[in-house]
Amino acid sequence: MPRPSARILTGITLALAFAIPVAASLWVSRRMAWQEQEFRTSIVAAQVLHRADAVSEQIGRTTAALRGRVQGPPCSPANIATMRNLAVGASYLQVVGYMEGDVLRCSSYGDHGAGIPLGHPDYLSSNRMWIRRSVSLPFDAKQKFFAVTGSRSGFTTVALPDLILDAGSETGDISIALVAISNREVMFQRGDVDPGHLPAFARDAGLIAWQHRGSVGVVRLSPQNDYAAVAVSPASAVNDGLKRTAMWLVPFGVLLGIACMSVVRTLIRQRGQLPAQIDRALRRDELSLVYMPIVEMSSGKWVGAEALLRWQRHDGVAIAPDEFIPAAEQNGRIRKVTSRMLELLARDARELPPKIAEGLYLSVNLSAQDLADVAIIRDIRKAKLASGIGHIMVEATEGALLHAAPVMANISVLQDDGIRLAIDDFGTGYSNLSYLGSLDVDCLKIDQSFVQAIGTDSVRSLVITHIVALAREAGLTVIAEGVETPEQATFLFARGVSYAQGWLYGKPMPMSEFVRAAVARARSEAEGAVGVDEGAGSAEVAEVAGSS
Numbered sequence: 001m002p003r004p005s006a007r008i009l010t011g012i013t014l015a016l017a018f019a020i021p022v023a024a025s026l027w028v029s030r031r032m033a034w035q036e037q038e039f040r041t042s043i044v045a046a047q048v049l050h051r052a053d054a055v056s057e058q059i060g061r062t063t064a065a066l067r068g069r070v071q072g073p074p075c076s077p078a079n080i081a082t083m084r085n086l087a088v089g090a091s092y093l094q095v096v097g098y099m100e101g102d103v104l105r106c107s108s109y110g111d112h113g114a115g116i117p118l119g120h121p122d123y124l125s126s127n128r129m130w131i132r133r134s135v136s137l138p139f140d141a142k143q144k145f146f147a148v149t150g151s152r153s154g155f156t157t158v159a160l161p162d163l164i165l166d167a168g169s170e171t172g173d174i175s176i177a178l179v180a181i182s183n184r185e186v187m188f189q190r191g192d193v194d195p196g197h198l199p200a201f202a203r204d205a206g207l208i209a210w211q212h213r214g215s216v217g218v219v220r221l222s223p224q225n226d227y228a229a230v231a232v233s234p235a236s237a238v239n240d241g242l243k244r245t246a247m248w249l250v251p252f253g254v255l256l257g258i259a260c261m262s263v264v265r266t267l268i269r270q271r272g273q274l275p276a277q278i279d280r281a282l283r284r285d286e287l288s289l290v291y292m293p294i295v296e297m298s299s300g301k302w303v304g305a306e307a308l309l310r311w312q313r314h315d316g317v318a319i320a321p322d323e324f325i326p327a328a329e330q331n332g333r334i335r336k337v338t339s340r341m342l343e344l345l346a347r348d349a350r351e352l353p354p355k356i357a358e359g360l361y362l363s364v365n366l367s368a369q370d371l372a373d374v375a376i377i378r379d380i381r382k383a384k385l386a387s388g389i390g391h392i393m394v395e396a397t398e399g400a401l402l403h404a405a406p407v408m409a410n411i412s413v414l415q416d417d418g419i420r421l422a423i424d425d426f427g428t429g430y431s432n433l434s435y436l437g438s439l440d441v442d443c444l445k446i447d448q449s450f451v452q453a454i455g456t457d458s459v460r461s462l463v464i465t466h467i468v469a470l471a472r473e474a475g476l477t478v479i480a481e482g483v484e485t486p487e488q489a490t491f492l493f494a495r496g497v498s499y500a501q502g503w504l505y506g507k508p509m510p511m512s513e514f515v516r517a518a519v520a521r522a523r524s525e526a527e528g529a530v531g532v533d534e535g536a537g538s539a540e541v542a543e544v545a546g547s548s
Contacts, residue, residue: 041217041218083098099149116465132147145161164178174231216238274323278337285297288308291495292508293501296499305360307348307363325337350387357517398423422425479497488504
């Protein structure tokens, strides 16, 4: 029966397994709604900018023509005729004229005598043009125009804002505006565009998208003129898009959440059952050992083997060590597992011929819990005596060796018994050699992740040189784990690594197969050549190591 705290943790885990996919589907739905509105507003903003640039192009061309053609008094009959001709040729312009101060003196409509007051300009643009955003003309009093006047020439062009604001008329829910870049003044707008909510303008940005209180907006900056086109889609449009997308995506998220919850529940049950399965495996003798050769790189000679624990259930299902060993540690089974492992080691070692056994050592991996238990000394002594192996090496991670005072005391006793000590997977934990002198370790095993990085751009491949140099300074033997290619072997040997293990030299194998391979190698060495283990590639390694 699981404890209350375990039940609570299980409930939270299952709730998260369900909630995360559902929440993700909602997030994706909102994201897609935002992107949809951003796309719509970007199209409308592009249309507004296109029309604004077309109007600006005609204003610029007309103003330049006036400066080149007008001779004498600006409001002479000849100049008014020129204005009229230019206005006819400019489809976006309603009036072309001349102003003095705030008064339109004449235009393409004729001489206005005392003039038509247009009021003070709203602002001066960055290209020195006076902008009047809303003016009235007596010959079309119902319309509001905008007027652009050269600050030096007085030449004026007048156009209707609707020529620009009619862009995107089919998307009436989108608000649009033309905004001055230099002072963020709204020149004219349709709908609700608050300049205070606009993002900062950056000339090199081209297009800027933003969100504010659920609404989505886009700003397109004109590359040559002092204005930007703004289009804003309201929050209601975003919410409508969210509802449409969520109608099909959220049910999918719910189904995925149910599936994830089911998988997590199964895993929790399996993990909860794993301690009982470990007890059953010990009773049924389902645990076994395989042995990975450790090779002297200069000669290719097998000098040792690392014992690796394996578990294959009676139904044929193999349980990975990185699954059942942590479970055994967390549930108080690791000492039983380690005791069985040492029994298997002693049994297997007796299969080695005496001459082979004399030149080999066997290494075993111990956990922090193992090393903290004084009973480990008795178990190792018993295994050493029963196996007939002269040399046994204990491997432990950096974290285990720094665990607690009982660990240090037990390690000291084991070393007095002649048991060698190796730091396993070095580089993945504390990676600090300052404590090695106090531990008096014998070997340092470089983690395979560093070896696999050899020949790549990873910084891990550069760390190996530093590790080997520090190990030499501390007087430690270095063993490289996970060597798989001749290039890796050459790299390591050239940097002073003396020993290695990995698939290049031999895969993990049962003791019976290990004995056959060791005997075959010994026979070959006796005949004057480095032996070859079929499938292990040892001759190739010896050649690489020798040439290095």
